[in-house]
Amino acid sequence: xxxxxxxxxxxxxxxxxxxxxxxxxVESLQAGDLISLTGTLFTGRDQTHRxxxxxxxxxxxxxxxxxxxxxxxxxPSPARPGQAIGAAGPTTSYRMDVYTPxxxxxxxxxxxxxxxxxxxxxxxxxxxxxxxLAAFGGAGALLSKCIVAAExxxxxxxxxxxxxxxxxERFPAVVINDVHGRDYYEMVKTAKDLSR
Amino acid sequence: MREIAAALVTGAVKKITMExxxxxxxxxxxxxxxxxxxxxxxxxxxxxDLLLVNADIADRERIPVCQDTGVAVVxxxxxxxxxxxxxxxxxxxxxxxxxxxxxxxxKSVCDPxxxxxxxxxxxxxxxxxxxxxxxxxxxxxxxxxxxxxxSGLTMLAPSAGISGMKDFVVRxxxxxxxxxxPPLLVGVGMGGTFEKAALLAxxxxxxxxxxxxxxPDVAALEEEILTRINxxxxxxxxxxxNNTALAVHIDLFPSHIASLPVAVNxxxxxxxxxxxVL
Numbered sequence: 103x104x105x106x107x108x109x110x111x112x113x114x115x116x117x118x119x120x121x122x123x124x125x126x127x128v129e130s131l132q133a134g135d136l137i138s139l140t141g142t143l144f145t146g147r148d149q150t151h152r153x154x155x156x157x158x159x160x161x162x163x164x165x166x167x168x169x170x171x172x173x174x175x176x177x178p179s180p181a182r183p184g185q186a187i188g189a190a191g192p193t194t195s196y197r198m199d200v201y202t203p204x205x206x207x208x209x210x211x212x213x214x215x216x217x218x219x220x221x222x223x224x225x226x227x228x229x230x231x232x233x234x235l236a237a238f239g240g241a242g243a244l245l246s247k248c249i250v251a252a253e254x255x256x257x258x259x260x261x262x263x264x265x266x267x268x269x270x271e272r273f274p275a276v277v278i279n280d281v282h283g284r285d286y287y288e289m290v291k292t293a294k295d296l297s298r
Numbered sequence: 299m300r301e302i303a304a305a306l307v308t309g310a311v312k313k314i315t316m317e318x319x320x321x322x323x324x325x326x327x328x329x330x331x332x333x334x335x336x337x338x339x340x341x342x343x344x345x346x347d348l349l350l351v352n353a354d355i356a357d358r359e360r361i362p363v364c365q366d367t368g369v370a371v372v373x374x375x376x377x378x379x380x381x382x383x384x385x386x387x388x389x390x391x392x393x394x395x396x397x398x399x400x401x402x403x404x405k406s407v408c409d410p411x412x413x414x415x416x417x418x419x420x421x422x423x424x425x426x427x428x429x430x431x432x433x434x435x436x437x438x439x440x441x442x443x444x445x446x447x448x449s450g451l452t453m454l455a456p457s458a459g460i461s462g463m464k465d466f467v468v469r470x471x472x473x474x475x476x477x478x479x480p481p482l483l484v485g486v487g488m489g490g491t492f493e494k495a496a497l498l499a500x501x502x503x504x505x506x507x508x509x510x511x512x513x514p515d516v517a518a519l520e521e522e523i524l525t526r527i528n529x530x531x532x533x534x535x536x537x538x539x540n541n542t543a544l545a546v547h548i549d550l551f552p553s554h555i556a557s558l559p560v561a562v563n564x565x566x567x568x569x570x571x572x573x574x575v576l
Contacts, residue, residue, distance in 0.1 A: 110351045112344035136341075149413060179365045179404040188402055189356070189365035194444040194477045216444070217477035217536070239444070239479035239535060240568040241348055242365040243320075243356035261415050262365075262404050274348075276537065287476055290531070290538040 110244075112136070116274055121212075122170045128211055131233050133284035135277040139235075142269050143172040143214075144255065147193050149263035151201040153256075158204065165256030165265060169209030172235075176215075177262035178252070179242070187252040187268070189242030192216040195234070199223045206230040214275055218287050227279050234279040236286075248273040300377070300432040302576055304384025307434070310574050311372070311393025314438050316401035318572035319367045320360050322353045325507040326569050329544045333481055339539030346481075346534060346541070349567060360402075364568040367403035368440030370394045370422035371500065379432035387424060390436075394422040406443070425497065434576040437504055445482065445566040448474035451496055454558040463488060463560045464523055470562040471527050471543065476536020479566035482543045483507060484527070487561040490551035495559035502547035503565050504573075511548055520546045 119127060121141035131137070144166055146154065154164055175195050179188030195215030202213060203226035211232050216239040219227075227234060237245060251269035258264050278286045327350070334346040356363040372390055376382075382389070398405055398419040405419040450470050454462045467486055474482075487498025510517035524546045533539030544567065553559060 110344065110348040112341075112348055115344070152413075177365060177404065177406070179362045179367060180402045182360065182402050185361070188404070189362040189367075191365055193366065194447070196477065216479065218475055236476070236535065236537075238345060238348060239476075240364045240566055241352040243359070243361040243363055244348065244352040246361055247355065261417070262406065263415075276535075287536050290533070290536065293531075293538070 113138070113272065113274060116272070118272070121172050123211055128231060128233055129281050131277045131280055133277055133280045133286040133289060136274070137235070137277060138272040138274050139172070140271050140273070142267060143174050144168065145174045145176050145178075145266040145268060147175050147177045147263050148197055149260045150257060150265050151198055153260070155201055155204070164208070166267075168205055170211050172212040172214060173205065173210055174214045174237070174268065178246075178266070179262070181252070185246070187246055187249050190246045190249055190268075191242035192237040192239055195219060202226065206232050219279060224279055224283065224285060228281065228283045231281045233277060233281060235275040236278045237273070237275050245273065300380050302380055302382050302434055304382055304386065304389035306576060307382065307386060307389040307436070308393040308396070310436060310576055311390050311438065312397040312400070314436065314572035314574050315370065315394055315397025315440070316403070318438050318440050318570045319362045319401050319403045321357050322363055322568070323571060326567070327353060329507045330481070330567065333541040333544055337534070337539055337541050339533060341537055342534040342539030342541060345537065362403055363570060364442060364566070365404055366406065366442040366444060367398065368442045368570070369407055370419060371439040371441050372422050372424045373437040373439070373501065373504065374424065374426045375429045375435040376426055377431035377433045378428050380434050382434070386426070390424055391420045391422060395420050435573065436576070437571065437573045439500075439503065439571045442566055442568065445478035445564045448478040448564040449499070449562055451492070451559065451561040453492065454560055456556070456558050458558060460519070463558070464519070464526070466560050467523050467546070467562050468526050468530075471564070472530055472532070474564060475532060478564045479568065480532060480536060480543065481534055481541045481567050483565040483569050484523070484543050484546045485563035485565060486546060486548040487563070488548060488550050488559070489553040490559060491553070491557075492559055494551055495561035496563070498549040498551055499561040499563035502549040503563060503569070504571060505547050507569070508545040516548050516550060520548050
């Protein structure tokens, strides 16, 4: 181990996945898989969701079509000059649970954050064939290096809670909930219980 | 009576705020490295390596360690022989505002009803304590709220005793699961009153990581609770292993004969703190 290496060993153990997902890819992801994401995704957290829900309630469309997309729960820190974005690790996902089934019903294919999802969200993921990924919490500086471009798409006045589009390269994540209804956090707990 | 200009306070707060956001202190880096050495899970070892690389990138490239640069919690120990020329509270708030702006730190503070961001990361939460002497000590603890949200307080009956306290702390950490970014620092406030217990739990986070409580019986409790937490197997990021927590810090205060308040303040591994003495 080292504090000076730029690339931790885990980055060489990841299955590379393009986003948005090609047909059949989401179904192939298994709870516990270590993956790296390359492509584009959208971001949103608390206020982003509240505002999207308000738009849907009014009968207006969302600022972007989330069908087939990955939504990353993050509120980045501001970019210094010359950076695409500041620190940009995951925020805790359960706060979005109340909003997620509605977005999954609109075709959202994956969400990414950290921490457990509610039973309601897990069931909705199985129903809509969607997955939930965990990014590494508290690694916002390292993860910012995997984001090569960032632009605000909507809600600019919400600051870190704006809806961004990120272009990512080899962004690391763990599959927590797969389309088969498995939950990796639960699997870890069960494995521990079995080993006792 | 020693005179300190308010502008000096503002400058000091700004400086340590900017540093705290991007640089983990040696106690935390050592704690993560030691956890890595005793970690049983290969995946968790890899993630601890990743967290150490993250800290290095943050320091070298001046990127915040974590995008949640927190609500600023400021502890001030004001020597009673110090006179601050100007408004001390306002001077601290100005320093926080400047530190977050110039340090490219995220502004995360909003009105609790409208949820509109104040845009400055102020107001900071300030705790001032009068102490003997003519120094002014300022500690800034930028507190991320993924972990703060997992904190809790209970008013136990004295009959619940030490075992009730231990069960509450362990349950609080287990129920938090992967949400607060383990490996954690667990601050525990025991005794006092409702608000005193919460403040003790928060202040316990400021003790250097893993330094045991000076009272041997309390230090033994810290060790026992840490072992119980780590035996649960949730591990780094909730992905398994024997490092769910790096340390448990307990602080005590005598309580009413009818009462046993216990507060648990959860802190993530990106435990940022910085102190300065003027």
